[in-house]
Amino acid sequence: MRLRRVVITGLGTVSSIGIGSRAFCDSLRKGASGVTTFRARNALGFPFDQGGEVHDFDPSEWVRRHDPKRIGRSSQFAIAAARQAIEDAGLTPEDLPRDRCCVSIGTTDGESQAVDTLVRQIADRGIHDVPAPLMQMVPADRLATSVAREFELAGEAITLSTACAAGNYAIGNAFDLIRLGDADVVLGGGTESIARKSLAGFFRLGAIAPVACQPFDSGRRGIIAGEGAGVLLLESLDSALARGARIYAEILGYGLSCDAKHSTSPDPQSIADCMRKAHANAGISPRDVDYICAHGTGTAVNDTVEAKAIREVFGDALPPTSSIKSMIGHTMGAASALGVVASALALKEGFLPPTINFREPDPECSFDCVPNAARAAAPKVVQNNGFAFGGNNAIIVLGAAA
């Protein structure tokens, strides 16, 4: 089976630290925090008020083929990030090979704000009297099909709802489609908007930090909920070279595993297994990894388990490992997709994003977490971690453009 090599030629970002990958990159370099006091109605009323909300997102700037009011916020984010990725790749939507262009989008809660609004209407008016268009926004498959409709693409349009690892799943799937020759271009990534049930649920689990997200810090108190989207334009290496495209990075491979143990507590063995599978799939060994873009949610348990798995696989040769969730919060289905964007930028621009809010090291997380300030570097191989409730893990390995 001859498999094609796959590269990233376009980046699209909607985040609390910047809309557009240039702004996102500058913020990563500065160690900027996108965490602010919640403004959106569906986030109000809880005994915590800090979140990684995306402010000043104007859907009419990005959404051309739909009435933005008829699609949910998560679809709007995905379309915006996809449009940016297409343009960033030096293409127009008309350039895309419609029959051979696919869309692969990951999410945790789908159109969560449409669900929140719908439920509020059900509570206020009764389920017999809610606006029909609101009902029609809700199905999660709309995330991928909205992007396909927006750019008139005819290939596979798939939504992978693998919770907080979904971005890696969707990008991994995109990688496979091109590798196999089932697609020539794929818009792959993840999207999420703040969901009321997640705020309540994580809070009840004691997993929400009151002020800031502090991954790997001994005083860490949990996640800060965030939102956004990361979408990449992926194509074959040959195609990118033939048209003289700027290549950010190559996707070398990815690995999948499932804990199959507990619905919320992660299993370090399964995560270590996932890392090994990712390395094998990418044709690398642990010592080749120059930087890990961590899952790093900032909860007591995730960071300890992630550190344990990293030590298990890397032994004493621990690469610098930072968490961008310290800056943008936990963007759920978008998280690992934004991690891939950050990883691609790290490789292309030559820097390591920091873990901000870091004050007190935790002896259980003994690696260099690039504390508080970004660092110039020349990574050649980057690993991007994605774990989730349900124990479905996905890890992507990226390499510098040749």
Next chain:
Amino acid sequence: MGLVITGWGVISPIGIGADEFVSGVESGRSGRKPIASQGGTFPPGMTEACTIPEFDIAKILGTKKGTRVLDRTAALAVGATSMAMRHGAINATPAYESGFGVVLGTCNGTMSRTVEYTLETLHPEKPYMVSPEAFPNTVMNFAAGQCAIAHRLRALNTTVSGGRLACILALRYAGRMLQLGYADGVMVGSVEEHSSTMAWGAWYAAKSRQEEVPVLGEGGAMFALERSELAEKAERKPLAELLACEVGFHGGVGGDPAHVLAGCVERALARAGLSAADVSVVSRRESGLRALDEIESRALEKALGARAPARRLAVAGQVGECFSASGAFQVSALLADYRSSSEASGRVGLVTSVTHGGAVGCALFRGV
């Protein structure tokens, strides 16, 4: 490389388990029942649904252990997975736990639980007094995770939100996973629970399109899909070969979804090295949703020619409109057809699916 189905677990309004399902299809049994008034109000005029009141997950698993946490969607998925694994004696393969994964198709997971949970967060003083234990159920990948936990299936675990196309998308993804070696085998399929939330969703969708509201149903199926050489090594007898899955999207301006679906069928046939004349049986959605049925008919005419295949299966009249489970029942109808016939070997069967949103697709099988 050949991909084969070696295990089949089906939970349907016309029978639980492969034997009952097959006899239900053969006898034309209807799954329609009056809607029991548990769990919420239903839209005006909706008095019947193809539900499965006799579904008892503890009975299927042979134990109550681990079942308390399961919502109905997760219970259907775990039940069907367990039945499929038993059916194929998957546990006879050494190291099956590390080699097998799960790929589950869904709409939005358990919408009834998600709506319920979110309603509780609207409490004015204490929006966070929700149950911590019930939170994981509201995440769309919960059911797939429970299938894995029930059988320690660790190779991979993916949830596909594909609406009515979910099962075909899941089969296609699972096929890629096997082709590229991410797993040795995959428990793949889709399930849907009947609920007041889904019923209202269907009602609003029908009203906005000025269509009749279909009779809704629930249930689903899971299939053990693996590479043929591994199945042979494990001495598992295949039920069918999966030859190809092709999907596409038409939701743009102008153009024709039937054209896109016909293209999917043509590509699937080309991949399998077959022609239209080779297709002997078609397992259609044909769910009574006029617009979708019409697209399906035109696509099949375009792809297969005016000469209709010998057999045409449409089980939706018996099991109802089952959203993401519809594909699982269509595949099951094909497996039932293969089983009922003495000449199934080599018989090529086509499963097609159409959605309102514009995604379409098909899966091509061959009897063994």
